[in-house]
Amino acid sequence: ELTRSVSQAFLGIRMDCAQCHHHPFEKWGQDDFYGMAGFFNGLKHTSLGPGRELVYHGGYQPTRIPLVNQLVLPRPPGGRGIENFGESDPRVRLAEWVTRPDNPYFARLVANRIWKQFLGRGLVEPEDDFRSTNPPTNPALLDHLAEQLVADRFDLRKLMRHILSSRVYQLSSIPNQTNADDEQSYSHHLVKRLPAAVLLDAISEVTGTPESFTGMPRGTRAIQLWDNRLPSYFLDTFGRSERQSPCECGSSTEPTMAQTLHLMNAPEIDAKITAAGSRIDRLTAGKATPKQIVNELCLSALGRPPNDREVRAAEKLFAGSPPRQAAEDFLWALLNSYDFLFVH
Numbered sequence: 498e499l500t501r502s503v504s505q506a507f508l509g510i511r512m513d514c515a516q517c518h519h520h521p522f523e524k525w526g527q528d529d530f531y532g533m534a535g536f537f538n539g540l541k542h543t544s545l546g547p548g549r550e551l552v553y554h555g556g557y558q559p560t561r562i563p564l565v566n567q568l569v570l571p572r573p574p575g576g577r578g579i580e581n582f583g584e585s586d587p588r589v590r591l592a593e594w595v596t597r598p599d600n601p602y603f604a605r606l607v608a609n610r611i612w613k614q615f616l617g618r619g620l621v622e623p624e625d626d627f628r629s630t631n632p633p634t635n636p637a638l639l640d641h642l643a644e645q646l647v648a649d650r651f652d653l654r655k656l657m658r659h660i661l662s663s664r665v666y667q668l669s670s671i672p673n674q675t676n677a678d679d680e681q682s683y684s685h686h687l688v689k690r691l692p693a694a695v696l697l698d699a700i701s702e703v704t705g706t707p708e709s710f711t712g713m714p715r716g717t718r719a720i721q722l723w724d725n726r727l728p729s730y731f732l733d734t735f736g737r738s739e740r741q742s743p744c745e746c747g748s749s750t751e752p753t754m755a756q757t758l759h760l761m762n763a764p765e766i767d768a769k770i771t772a773a774g775s776r777i778d779r780l781t782a783g784k785a786t787p788k789q790i791v792n793e794l795c796l797s798a799l800g801r802p803p804n805d806r807e808v809r810a811a812e813k814l815f816a817g818s819p820p821r822q823a824a825e826d827f828l829w830a831l832l833n834s835y836d837f838l839f840v841h
Contacts, residue, residue: 538560620642706768791811
């Protein structure tokens with residue numbers, strides 16, 4: 498299981514078939530699978546009490562392919578066997594190989610994942626299934642992004658800046674008559690809902706009220722959670738991954754009726770808006786005018802000033818309600834809006 502997960506998560510190679518037989522259409526065989534397995538063959542686990550476990554390497558152990566009883570040295574897919582580990586952990590050698598500038602897999606996989614995060618679809622899709630029978634839609638672009646990532650010493654911020662400053666990222670999500678059905682050539686931006694953890698963090702940021710997670714320090718963000726078993730009705734409702742596999746197929750950004758009802762009616766959302774020390778509390782406790790309040794709420798939630806329609810709606814709210822109530826209602830409306838919930 499660890500061999501399959503590491504190969505898929507860090508190399509974009511799905512080696513499920515190669516565990517039992519040579520892949521019928523790809524180049525991966527049992528020697529590739531068990532060569533990778535050799536890096537993890539000496540791992541041992543010791544319990545340190547409830548919820549705590551020590552994972553360590555107990556020494557190199559030979560790996561054999563079942564049935565044929567063939568000895569296989571630890572080696573990366575398509576590479577040569579590695580000998581003479583001495584007392585060192587073979588995983589260190591694997592990590593060194595994965596992050597080498599000439600590694601043909603890692604940089605392309607990372608670049609493809611980052612591209613998908615921003616554009617809604619990977620140049621290779623699924624984003625962790627690189628194979629000759631599943632080529633990238635734009636090989637030259639993927640090569641360029643991978644080369645840029647390596648040249649910048651795997652600086653993810655620089656890669657993100659490179660993508661975000663591109664024309665293709667800045668295209669409108671509104672299609673024209675010729676590209677309405679296009680879902681792979683990036684002729685217009687693909688609309689998608691914010692992922693569960695990102696959305697919860699965004700709500701916490703906009704309201705100014707941090708989320709509390711059982712057993713985690715105050716201020717922990719949802720995207721920092723490493724354990725999907727931590728209870729959160731919000732994350733479950735909005736499709737967080739169950740982490741049963743290394744792919745992102747376990748998570749969902751599809752909108753549902755339960756999500757809509759939760760945003761509209763959940764006491765947890767209302768508590769974030771109205772909490773002491775919240776953004777609303779700070780704005781209404783000072784001398785901010787309704788116009789200043791509305792402007793800050795739109796900037797924090799939508800990243801832009803209010804448009805004419807939002808200004809008119811806010812004017813009606815503040816004309817008919819106390820300032821704090823009007824501000825709370827306006828922020829509630831923003832959190833339920835299309836512009837806040839979807840990347841477009």
